[in-house]
Amino acid sequence: xxxxxxxxxxxxxxxxxxxxxxxxxxxxxxxxxxxxxxxxxxxxxxxxxxxxxxxxxxxxxxxxxxxxxxxxxxxxxxxxxxxxxxxxxxxxxxxxxxxxxxxxxxxxxxxxxxxxxxxxxxxxxxxxxxxxxxxxxxxxxxxxxxxxxxxxxxxxxxxxxxxxxxxxxxxxxxxxxxxxxxxxxxxxxxxxxxxxxxxxxxxxxxxxxxxxxxxxxxxxxxxxxxxxxxxxxxxxxxxxxxxxxxxxxxxxxxxxxxxxxxxxxxxxxxxxxxxxxxxxxxxxxxxxxxxxxxxxxxxxxxxxxxxxxxxxxxxxxxxxxxxxxxxxxxxxxxxxxxxxxxxx
Amino acid sequence: xxxxxxxxxxxxxxxxxxxxxxxxxxxxxxxxxxxxxxxxxxxxxxxxxxxxxxxxxxxxxxxxxxxxxxxxxxxxxxxxxxxxxxxxxxxxxxxxxxxxxxxxxxxxxxxxxxxxxxxxxxxxxxxxxxxxxxxxxxxxxxxxxxxxxxxxxxxxxxxxxxxxxxxxxxxxxxxxxxxxxxxxxxxxxxxxxxxxxxxxxxxxxxxxxxxxxxxxxxxxxxxxxxxxxxxxxxxxxxxxxxxxxxxxxxxxxxxxxxxxxxxxxxxxxxxxxxxxxxxxxxxxxxxxxxxxxxxxxxxxxxxxxxxxxxxxxxxxxxxxxxxxxxxxxxxxxxxxxxxxxxxx
DNA sequence: AAACCCGCCGAAACCGTTTTCAGGACGCTA
DNA sequence: TAGCGTCCTGAAAACGGTTTCGGCGGGTTT
Numbered sequence: 001x002x003x004x005x006x007x008x009x010x011x012x013x014x015x016x017x018x019x020x021x022x023x024x025x026x027x028x029x030x031x032x033x034x035x036x037x038x039x040x041x042x043x044x045x046x047x048x049x050x051x052x053x054x055x056x057x058x059x060x061x062x063x064x065x066x067x068x069x070x071x072x073x074x075x076x077x078x079x080x081x082x083x084x085x086x087x088x089x090x091x092x093x094x095x096x097x098x099x100x101x102x103x104x105x106x107x108x109x110x111x112x113x114x115x116x117x118x119x120x121x122x123x124x125x126x127x128x129x130x131x132x133x134x135x136x137x138x139x140x141x142x143x144x145x146x147x148x149x150x151x152x153x154x155x156x157x158x159x160x161x162x163x164x165x166x167x168x169x170x171x172x173x174x175x176x177x178x179x180x181x182x183x184x185x186x187x188x189x190x191x192x193x194x195x196x197x198x199x200x201x202x203x204x205x206x207x208x209x210x211x212x213x214x215x216x217x218x219x220x221x222x223x224x225x226x227x228x229x230x231x232x233x234x235x236x237x238x239x240x241x242x243x244x245x246x247x248x249x250x251x252x253x254x255x256x257x258x259x260x261x262x263x264x265x266x267x268x269x270x271x272x273x274x275x276x277x278x279x280x281x282x283x284x285x286x287x288x289x290x291x292x293x294x295x296x297x298x299x300x301x302x303x304x305x306x307x308x309x310x311x312x313x314x315x316x317x318x319x320x321x322x323x324x325x326x327x328x329x330x331x332x333x334x335x336x337x338x339x340x341x342x343x344x
Numbered sequence: 345x346x347x348x349x350x351x352x353x354x355x356x357x358x359x360x361x362x363x364x365x366x367x368x369x370x371x372x373x374x375x376x377x378x379x380x381x382x383x384x385x386x387x388x389x390x391x392x393x394x395x396x397x398x399x400x401x402x403x404x405x406x407x408x409x410x411x412x413x414x415x416x417x418x419x420x421x422x423x424x425x426x427x428x429x430x431x432x433x434x435x436x437x438x439x440x441x442x443x444x445x446x447x448x449x450x451x452x453x454x455x456x457x458x459x460x461x462x463x464x465x466x467x468x469x470x471x472x473x474x475x476x477x478x479x480x481x482x483x484x485x486x487x488x489x490x491x492x493x494x495x496x497x498x499x500x501x502x503x504x505x506x507x508x509x510x511x512x513x514x515x516x517x518x519x520x521x522x523x524x525x526x527x528x529x530x531x532x533x534x535x536x537x538x539x540x541x542x543x544x545x546x547x548x549x550x551x552x553x554x555x556x557x558x559x560x561x562x563x564x565x566x567x568x569x570x571x572x573x574x575x576x577x578x579x580x581x582x583x584x585x586x587x588x589x590x591x592x593x594x595x596x597x598x599x600x601x602x603x604x605x606x607x608x609x610x611x612x613x614x615x616x617x618x619x620x621x622x623x624x625x626x627x628x629x630x631x632x633x634x635x636x637x638x639x640x641x642x643x644x645x646x647x648x649x650x651x652x653x654x655x656x657x658x659x660x661x662x663x664x665x666x667x668x669x670x671x672x673x674x675x676x677x678x679x680x681x682x683x684x685x686x687x688x
Numbered sequence: 689a690a691a692c693c694c695g696c697c698g699a700a701a702c703c704g705t706t707t708t709c710a711g712g713a714c715g716c717t718a
Numbered sequence: 719t720a721g722c723g724t725c726c727t728g729a730a731a732a733c734g735g736t737t738t739c740g741g742c743g744g745g746t747t748t
Binding site: 025026027028029032038039040041044063065066067068069 | 696
Binding site: 011012013058059060061062063065066069071073076081082083084086087090091094100103104105106107108110121122123124125126127149231232233258261262265268269288289291292293294 | 355356357402403404405406407409410413415417420425426427428430431434435438447448449450451452454462463465466467468469470471493575576577602605606609612613632633635636637638
């Protein structure tokens with residue numbers, strides 16, 4: 001029987017007992033030898049190390065975890081189907097935790113509450129040390145509950161419950177940054193085209209932009225923010241409308257890079273020089289959209305990696321007993337390209 | 345002491361022993377009751393179930409795994425920083441494994457062999473049941489070794505070792521599909537602009553395209569495939585060159601959606617009607633690029649989710665002892681939009 | 689030579705779960 | 719009332735590690 005199976009059965013992974021036997025010591029000694037504990041004779045330690053090497057022993061993290069009460073894993077529960085936010089956040093988290101110290105379970109809930117509950121149960125069953133919940137947009141989302149047995153941080157989309165810990169990009173600041181840059185490059189007649197007004201991101205960016213305009217003693221060109229949807233088509237339509245209304249327009253702030261692409265296309269069609277006559281900016285700094293644009297698109301980067309790192313740090317702190325509550329706003333970053341003039 | 349700590353220490357998760365004590369039975373009975381084993385009195389079972397419910401008991405999957413020798417986890421090792429491939433593959437895998445049965449560890453190696461080894465060790469330490477390795481492009485990559493203690497499937501980028509199991513998109517077929525579509529819409533003078541010739545994806549798509557042209561009795565317009573890089577800028581440059589060389593050009597097959605965007609821009613600049621005079625197609629079906637294009641871009645979808653599902657299935661089969669070796673090609677899918685005429 | 693210390697090793701307990709198996713309670717038949 | 723079978727229940731072993739602690743052997747001190 002055993003002979004028959006052994007043909008295609010994978011050899012089970014080496015265990016500490018195997019190492020101990022091979023080295024001619026007890027498991028206890030083997031354990032101490034491999035973990036650098038004191039009171040092990042150098043020769044013994046060497047024998048054990050070699051034995052472990054020989055059968056390529058890898059300690060079973062599960063067994064360690066069950067003792068320690070810590071698994072060294074976190075759950076990253078995302079609703080962001082594109083992975084636009086989740087992956088940089090994953091990378092930031094991996095970095096923050098330190099290479100290989102922590103492993104990340106990634107689950108996609110696809111914006112479905114049932115699936116989300118399901119994944120939560122699975123993750124808790126696996127005894128993750130912490131949880132990072134990534135939303136599909138920056139609108140506040142329902143909390144998973146405050147009685148979760150592990151620290152939980154909401155990234156990108158904050159929790160509605162202020163007792164939770166959330167880390168989100170500072171969209172208001174992003175809007176301000178954008179306007180300040182346009183003003184610094186000498187622009188005065190600035191219009192704003194944005195996405196779906198039901199998104200907090202659209203409203204917040206507009207808020208920041210309007211505040212910066214006022215601070216600069218300017219008024220928004222085109223008498224209102226043109227909210228629509230997050231598409232190139234809307235960018236084109238709104239740009240036509242804005243140009244028709246404001247003859248001396250000299251800059252257009254777009255609510256996303258995608259919208260900005262639509263804007264650039266229309267300006268080109270109309271033969272309007274960018275950035276000499278009209279500057280254009282977007283938000284998100286989505287490389288694929290910004291770098292190939294004509295001219296390359298100045299944008300506001302939301303610093304997702306930093307955000308992920310911070311979220312991971314928050315989880316860590318909570319594990320250390322230093323938990324934080326409330327919403328933390330992460331600063332954004334201006335990335336200047338050809339669609340706005342450099343300098344003043 | 346205990347009082348002081350209890351203030352900010354999280355209560356450790358409920359254990360089976362807690363449930364048993366609360367229900368006034370032994371752990372063994374509690375286990376059987378909760379797992380639907382036979383030989384448990386209905387009343388007892390109810391008591392146990394209620395107790396478990398009351399303290400919201402979640403069985404410790406680690407402890408179960410250590411017994412069973414199976415963890416119900418797989419490692420997804422990606423090198424795809426964009427997440428363009430990884431996330432659909434993750435979703436496909438999640439689906440294939442069945443909701444919640446398996447959890448996925450996602451690691452990003454960022455195309456760094458050291459980091460990759462590091463992650464592999466971590467994953468093996470966590471005793472993943474299987475491994476899916478996602479490449480950053482479709483070029484064959486070095487194997488992780490055939491002596492891995494767990495079944496490993498290479499997705500998107502095949503392993504150079506034919507004893508490994510790989511699942512990759514059929515780029516040759518994709519090229520053929522594209523040309524067949526263009527020919528079916530009545531196009532005869534078809535040029536091909538593609539990306540970096542060092543990429544297998546570029547070469548394979550061209551191979552399929554040329555084969556389909558020959559099968560249709562046609563020759564490639566522009567006397568050669570214009571390889572360059574995967575950018576809009578190259579798309580624009582090559583399109584100018586192609587148009588200048590071939591006056592009666594009636595279709596351009598682009599090696600990626602991004603290149604196609606460049607092509608569409610130039611055709612528009614030159615006032616050439618798409619698709620009436622010249623049709624345009626891309627590869628990848630990257631929604632963000634295709635849907636906002638003018639006109640919306642016909643493309644070949646690489647079916648990443650299907651690919652992920654299949655990769656997961658392969659891992660499953662290997663766990664059942666039915667392992668497969670060699671490279672499996674997954675079919676692609678034509679998605680028709682406005683940049684090519686519908687029908688014949 | 690007795691007492692003592694110190695370095696090294698291993699038996700045993702523990703973590704949380706599942707599973708096997710021995711045995712107790714109870715009802716039925718002879 | 720003894721004997722038997724049927725249900726339940728719980729003690730114990732197992733999984734793969736870590737840690738505590740007792741003990742052994744050898745060298746140094748009185």
